[in-house]
Amino acid sequence: MAGLELLSDQGYRLDGRKPTELRKVQARMGVFAQADGSAYLEQGNTKALAVVYGPHEMRGSRSRTLHDRAVINCQYSMATFSTSERKRRPHGDRKSTEMSLHLKQTFEAAVMTQLYPRSQIDIYVKILQSDGGNYSVCVNAATLAVIDAGIPMRDYVCACTVGFVDETPLADLCYAEESGGVSSLALALLPRGGQIALLQMDARLHQDHLETLIEAAMTACKGVSKVLDEVVRQHLQEVSVLTGE
Numbered sequence: 658m659a660g661l662e663l664l665s666d667q668g669y670r671l672d673g674r675k676p677t678e679l680r681k682v683q684a685r686m687g688v689f690a691q692a693d694g695s696a697y698l699e700q701g702n703t704k705a706l707a708v709v710y711g712p713h714e715m716r717g718s719r720s721r722t723l724h725d726r727a728v729i730n731c732q733y734s735m736a737t738f739s740t741s742e743r744k745r746r747p748h749g750d751r752k753s754t755e756m757s758l759h760l761k762q763t764f765e766a767a768v769m770t771q772l773y774p775r776s777q778i779d780i781y782v783k784i785l786q787s788d789g790g791n792y793s794v795c796v797n798a799a800t801l802a803v804i805d806a807g808i809p810m811r812d813y814v815c816a817c818t819v820g821f822v823d824e825t826p827l828a829d830l831c832y833a834e835e836s837g838g839v840s841s842l843a844l845a846l847l848p849r850g851g852q853i854a855l856l857q858m859d860a861r862l863h864q865d866h867l868e869t870l871i872e873a874a875m876t877a878c879k880g881v882s883k884v885l886d887e888v889v890r891q892h893l894q895e896v897s898v899l900t901g902e
Contacts, residue, residue, distance in 0.1 A: 663822045663837050671833050672701075679817070679829045679877060680790075682884045684798070686805045686892040694806025698798035701831055702788035705795050707802035711778035726770035728777045731760035733795060735784040756792060759855055763796055763845045766854035767814040768803065778808065789832035790818040792843045792857065797881060804889055812847040813885055814854055817877035819844070821866050826873035828880075840866070844874035848882040851875065 664670060674680070680701030689695035694709035715722045722728070733756040764780060780803065782795040796816035803810060820827045820839035827834060830841055840862040845854040853875075862870065 663834055663839065664825060664827070668825075670827065672831060676825050677828050677873065677876070679880050680831065682797070682881065684801055684885070684888045686801050686888065687896075692802075692806075694802045694804070694808070696798050696801035696805055698794060698801065700790060700794045700797065700829070702786060703784070703790055703794045703831075704786040705782055705784050705791075705798040707780065707782045707795070707798035709778065709780050709799070709802045709806040709808070711806070712773040712776040712808065713779075715775065715777050722775050723770075725774055727768075727773035727775075729761055729764050729768060729770065729780065730777060731757045731764065731780045731782070731799075733757045733760055733782050733784075735787065735791075739784045739787045756795070759792060759857060760795060760799065763814060763816070763855045764799065764803070766845075766852070767800075767810045767812065767847060769809040769811060772809060778803075787832065789830050789835045790843075792816060793818050793829075793845075796845050797885060800885060801888060805892070812849045812852075813882045814845055814847055815878040815881040815885060816843060816845040816855075817874055817881055818842070819870055819874040819877060821862065821870055826870055828873055828877040840870075842870055842874065844871065844878060846875055846878035846882075848875075848879045 682700050684698040686696045688697045692708045696707050698705050712727050733753050780799050782799050784791050793816035800814050818830045818841055820830050820834055820841035822839055840860050843857045
C-alpha cells in the first residue's frame with residue numbers, strides 16, 4: 658500500500674478521520690468481580706481486556722523480592738480469534754515477551770511501587786480484537802484496571818501510536834496504516850507532568866521528523882487521558898449510586 662493512499666488530497670485518512678483525530682474510545686471498569694481491578698477498552702476496532710491482582714505477597718522465587726518497592730509483573734497475550742489469521746499464539750513467543758516487558762517498564766514509571774515493599778502487582782492484558790495500536794490500547798486498558806484496583810499512581814499513563822505520511826503526522830494508527838509502510842512510534846505519557854514513560858520505534862525515521870512526531874504523540878496522549886478521566890469519573894458515580902453514598 659503506497660503512502661499516498663493513506664491520506665487523501667482533502668486531508669482525510671482511510672477510515673475518514675482527520676490526521677490528528679483519535680479513534681473512538683469506549684471503556685468499562687470493574688468487569689471482573691474476582692480480580693482486584695479490571696477494565697475492558699475499545700479504541701476503534703482494537704479491543705483489550707486488562708485484569709490486575711495485588712498488591713500481594715511475592716509468589717515463586719523469593720530472590721525477586723525488592724525490599725524498598727513492589728515488583729510489577731506484566732503478561733500480554735492475544736486471543737486466537739483476535740486477527741483474521743486463526744493461529745495459536747503461545748504465551749512465551751518473542752512478540753508477547755517483548756510487549757510484556759514494555760508494559761512492565763511503562764507501569765514501573767507510573768505506579769507508586771514504593772508504597773508496597775516486598776510485594777507483587779500482577780497486570781494481565783489480552784487483546785481480543787486487533788486493528789492496530791495494540792501496545793497503546795493495552796496501556797490504556799491496564800491504566801483503568803490499576804485505578805479500579807485502588808493502586809496509587811503518579812498520574813494516568815496514556816499511550817498512542819503515531820505515524821508520518823506526506824510530511825503529516827497521523828495520530829492513533831489503525832492496522833491498515835501500521836502495515837502501510839508508515840514510519841511510526843508508540844509513546845506512553847504521564848500527561849500532567851509531561852513525563853514520557855516509554856518511547857518505542859520499529860522503523861527508521863529521519864531525525865528532522867522525530868520532534869514533530871513526539872509532539873503529535875504527546876498531544877494525542879493528552880486527548881486519551883481526558884477520555885480515561887471521564888470513564889473513571891463515570892464509574893465512581895455509578896459505584897456511589899449502587900453503594901448509596
